[in-house]
Amino acid sequence: MRELTYINAIREAIQQEMRADETVFMVGQDIRGGVYPHTKDLVDEFGEDRIVDTPLAETGMFGTAYGAALEGFRPIVDFMFGSCAFVNFNETSIMAGQQYFMHGAKHPLPLVMTAAVGMGKRIGNDHAMFIHSTFCRQPGIKVAMASTPYDAKGMFAQAIRDNNPVMIPWHTGVMQKREHVPEEPYYIPLGVADVKREGSDVTVLANSEQLYNALELAEELAGEISVEVIDPRSFVPFDLDTVLKSLAKTNRIVIVDEDWESCGMASTISARIVEHGFDLLDAPIRRVCLPNIPIPGGYMEDYTRPTKEKIEAAIRDVCA
Amino acid sequence: MSLTKAQMVTLFTNLVRAEHFGKMMYRRMMQGKLIGFYHPADGAIAPGVAACSFLNQDDPLWPHHRGHGITHMLSKGIDIKYYLAEHTGKSTGCCNGHSGFHYGFPEHHVHLHSGFIGANFMPTVGYAWAAKQRGKGQVVMNCSGDGSYGEGRAHEGMLMAAVWKLPEVFMCENNGYSIFSTFEEMHPTEDIATMAQGLDIPAVVVDGQDVFAVAEVAIAAIDRARKGQGPSFIEAKCLRFKEHDIGNRDLRGYKPREDEEYQEMQKRDPVVLATERVLADKVLSQDEIDGIHEAAANEVADAEQFADDSEIARPTIEEMEAMVFAP
Numbered sequence: 001m002r003e004l005t006y007i008n009a010i011r012e013a014i015q016q017e018m019r020a021d022e023t024v025f026m027v028g029q030d031i032r033g034g035v036y037p038h039t040k041d042l043v044d045e046f047g048e049d050r051i052v053d054t055p056l057a058e059t060g061m062f063g064t065a066y067g068a069a070l071e072g073f074r075p076i077v078d079f080m081f082g083s084c085a086f087v088n089f090n091e092t093s094i095m096a097g098q099q100y101f102m103h104g105a106k107h108p109l110p111l112v113m114t115a116a117v118g119m120g121k122r123i124g125n126d127h128a129m130f131i132h133s134t135f136c137r138q139p140g141i142k143v144a145m146a147s148t149p150y151d152a153k154g155m156f157a158q159a160i161r162d163n164n165p166v167m168i169p170w171h172t173g174v175m176q177k178r179e180h181v182p183e184e185p186y187y188i189p190l191g192v193a194d195v196k197r198e199g200s201d202v203t204v205l206a207n208s209e210q211l212y213n214a215l216e217l218a219e220e221l222a223g224e225i226s227v228e229v230i231d232p233r234s235f236v237p238f239d240l241d242t243v244l245k246s247l248a249k250t251n252r253i254v255i256v257d258e259d260w261e262s263c264g265m266a267s268t269i270s271a272r273i274v275e276h277g278f279d280l281l282d283a284p285i286r287r288v289c290l291p292n293i294p295i296p297g298g299y300m301e302d303y304t305r306p307t308k309e310k311i312e313a314a315i316r317d318v319c320a
Numbered sequence: 321m322s323l324t325k326a327q328m329v330t331l332f333t334n335l336v337r338a339e340h341f342g343k344m345m346y347r348r349m350m351q352g353k354l355i356g357f358y359h360p361a362d363g364a365i366a367p368g369v370a371a372c373s374f375l376n377q378d379d380p381l382w383p384h385h386r387g388h389g390i391t392h393m394l395s396k397g398i399d400i401k402y403y404l405a406e407h408t409g410k411s412t413g414c415c416n417g418h419s420g421f422h423y424g425f426p427e428h429h430v431h432l433h434s435g436f437i438g439a440n441f442m443p444t445v446g447y448a449w450a451a452k453q454r455g456k457g458q459v460v461m462n463c464s465g466d467g468s469y470g471e472g473r474a475h476e477g478m479l480m481a482a483v484w485k486l487p488e489v490f491m492c493e494n495n496g497y498s499i500f501s502t503f504e505e506m507h508p509t510e511d512i513a514t515m516a517q518g519l520d521i522p523a524v525v526v527d528g529q530d531v532f533a534v535a536e537v538a539i540a541a542i543d544r545a546r547k548g549q550g551p552s553f554i555e556a557k558c559l560r561f562k563e564h565d566i567g568n569r570d571l572r573g574y575k576p577r578e579d580e581e582y583q584e585m586q587k588r589d590p591v592v593l594a595t596e597r598v599l600a601d602k603v604l605s606q607d608e609i610d611g612i613h614e615a616a617a618n619e620v621a622d623a624e625q626f627a628d629d630s631e632i633a634r635p636t637i638e639e640m641e642a643m644v645f646a647p
Contacts, residue, residue: 049453055483060445060476067446070431071380073453091442095434101644103424103432104415108646140644163646 004181006174009149010038010114013156014076016185018046021074024160025050027065028078035080036116036175059088062113066096069111074160079115082131082169096165097140108163112156118171118209119258119290119305124297130259130290135167136235136268142166144190144234147211149179151233154188162190171258173209191237195246199228202315203246205269206256207231213308214256217315225319235265243269244277251282252318256306261289286314323532327374327539328603331531332594333612334373338365338391339591340616341400344624345390345407349566355409356420361387363561364495366590368392370534370556371461371491374542378456380429380447382440384463384493386560388421389433392463398428401623410630417633418643429458437498438471440464445477448486448551459545460488467498469512478551482519487545489538490516490553493528495560500571516553528556529588532597559585 004012018024025046026039032053034040043051054061058079065075079085085092092113099109119128135143142164146152152170159166196211197218204227206214211231218227228246232238247253253273257266266287273285288306295301323331342362349358361368361384368384368391375381375396383389388407394400403423406413415424422433431443444462451458468474469492481488492512496503513523522544527533534556541552561582563570570577598604604612635643 055476055479057476057479059442059473060480063442063445063473063477064449064480065446067380067443067448068450068453069446070426070443071429071447071450071454073450088442090436090439095432095436095439095442099432100646101640102415102419102422103426104413104418105643105646106416107424107426107431110646142645 001180002183003178004149006149006152006170006177007036007038009153009181010156010170011040011042012181013153013160014038015042015045017157017160018042018050020185023072024074024076025052026076026078027052027054027061029054029056029061029080031078039078058084059091062088062091065111066091069109070107074110076112076114076160079113081127082115082117083126083129085113085115085131085167093135093138093141097138099140100164101140109165110163111165112159113165113167115169116172117169118173119295119301120173120209122297122299122301125294128295128301131169132167132235133257133259133264136265137263140165141236142190142234143236144168145171145207146233147174147208147231149177149181151188151194153181154186155190155233157185158187158190161187166190171208174212188233190234191239192234193230193232193239193242195228195242196231197227197229199226200249201226202252202254202319203228203230203243203250204254204256204311204315205230205232205243207233208258210256210258210306213306213311217308217312221312221315225315227315238269240272240276243273244280247273247277247280251280254286254288254311254314254318256288256311258290258306260292261287262292264289283318286318288314323535325603327535328532328598328601330373331369331535332598332604334369334395335365335531335591335594336612337394337616337619338369340613340620341390341394342387344620345388346562346566354407356407357565357567358388359386359565360562361391363585363589364493364528364558365391366531367491367493367528367534367556367558368463369395370531370538371463371489372396373535374539375459375461378429379458380431380444380451380460382444382462382464383423383430384465385437386465386493386495389423393423393425393430396428396430398425398430401626404623405627405630408627409632410627411633412626412630413633438464438468438473440468441471441473441477444488445480445486448481448488449484451487452484457546458487459542460486461491461542462488463491463493465498466492466494466496466503466507466512469515470498470506474515478516478519478521478553481551482521485548485550487548488551489541489545490521490551491538492553492555493558494555495558497560497564499564500573502573505573511555513553513555521551521553523553523555525555525557528558529590529593531590531594559588561585
């Protein structure tokens with residue numbers, strides 16, 4: 001069975017989609033050389049007109065993709081780090097996100113945005129911050145994050161084929177995860193969660209590096225507490241049905257989200273569960289999120305982020 | 321170069337049409353018959369007519385914010401009645417009643433509008449990148465005012481156009497005001513054109529009240545871009561006869577504009593100047609000119625009729641939610 005790392009699974013998705021459709025191209029800053037390996041050597045196959053490096057000007061870089069998408073191309077924008085997508089938030093969220101609806105729902109805007117996010121490397125607030133919750137609030141943008149190499153390939157390929165702006169960042173903490181990834185192209189629909197481990201006592205919703213924390217915990221607690229672990233995979237659209245189905249069985253839920261607690265995706269999911277599944281709950285919902293403090297650059301980072309210990313405490317709390 | 325008689329007739333006709341549509345928009349806004357707001361272009365319609373009268377259907381265009389792009393779009397061959405219907409909230413509008421003052425004519429490669437000044441530089445760099453990749457000779461016309469060149473986006477857009485030698489024409493319609501502040505207060509040099517020159521983009525400054533003068537340089541710039549020779553910059557110095565937007569006072573800095581300024585400006589009305597020119601050059605007779613005005617008035621009346629007769633867009637929330645994402 002062939003194995004690939006997560007980051008190379010993304011690379012393979014981009015490569016295969018670029019081979020299949022000549023309107024797909026990628027724009028970023030030093031993606032030819034590859035600051036991260038998902039674009040490494042792609043320029044050798046596709047040339048500088050399809051692996052496009054721009055000046056260090058995020059707004060113009062995004063503009064290149066945005067305008068080209070309206071003119072019939074299917075661009076992938078690489079922001080390198082997620083927070084760089086905030087430099088031109090007007091273009092990414094208001095102009096691109098709302099383009100289709102505002103202009104009569106007649107001309108699609110196929111555009112993929114990606115970037116590295118994630119704590120754990122002590123690279124500080126501006127390089128580590130999560131962006132998915134902020135983008136989830138912007139109408140017209142699909143938002144997804146793959147946690148495993150298999151999902152990464154299928155979800156990236158699907159994002160490139162989607163006819164809407166899709167923000168699909170990836171977590172540096174999972175980029176070296178390795179597993180079997182089929183060589184032939186395949187597509188995982190956006191908006192479908194995945195039950196990564198079945199259980200009966202409590203549901204834990206977790207994504208990216210926190211998914212692995214949740215899975216390890218489930219293993220460690222097995223015999224004492226039966227933990228069902230769900231990876232939402234996609235935040236917009238969000239697969240509430242799979243969560244409610246799980247809750248019907250477990251009646252307890254812990255939502256882990258490395259983005260900030262306030263107005264974050266975990267808050268929205270909690271609210272939807274209360275609105276649509278209140279009767280399924282035997283205990284209050286618990287969230288394990290990043291507290292609303294800037295992500296420190298030094299060792300202090302370790303104290304702020306969700307950990308296995310914090311998730312375990314929340315699990316024990318809802319199961320008490 | 322000199323313009324042909326046919327080109328002069330086209331320019332004069334579009335100028336008159338723009339004048340009639342502009343006056344109608346002003347009147348309807350005052351009557352409460354337009355949704356949102358309106359930023360009149362009166363006095364400054366020549367650059368848009370000159371920039372857009374000789375574009376091809378597949379040439380992407382960013383119409384100027386001022387005048388809500390009507391001048392530019394009608395010159396490119398877009399039927400304005402669908403935009404007027406949009407501006408009145410009707411389901412027959414060019415954006416199906418979703419937008420109010422935005423326009424979207426993807427079949428004419430006019431994809432969007434944005435309320436953010438300076439937003440023009442970002443999609444247009446992408447249009448131009450796409451045009452260069454396609455290699456079919458498309459040219460991007462990017463029209464905006466002096467205020468937009470205060471945005472960092474102006475630098476980024478021109479930088480990339482210059483670096484990649486994109487087929488793009490930057491039409492800067494410098495009317496001397498950004499909202500109320502004067503150009504002299506907000507810009508350190510006499511001309512914005514020096515910004516383009518600093519990036520090695522050929523740049524000219526032209527009398528923006530003279531539609532024929534602007535057209536001569538616009539045609540040259542379009543031709544240059546179409547041949548793959550890269551971007552050009554045109555600064556058309558023009559005049560703003562009216563307030564920034566209807567409902568606001570008209571100020572110079574933070575004090576009302578002086579009467580003398582208005583009186584002086586009127587002498588350089590672009591339609592008056594163009595009429596003198598076509599008569600002097602015997603391009604059109606007075607009868608023909610009267611006919612052009614009459615046809616323009618009829619076109620405007622038809623557009624108003626169409627907008628007024630159309631139904632207000634009334635989708636349900638569920639229908640609106642279903643239109644947030646493309647299938």
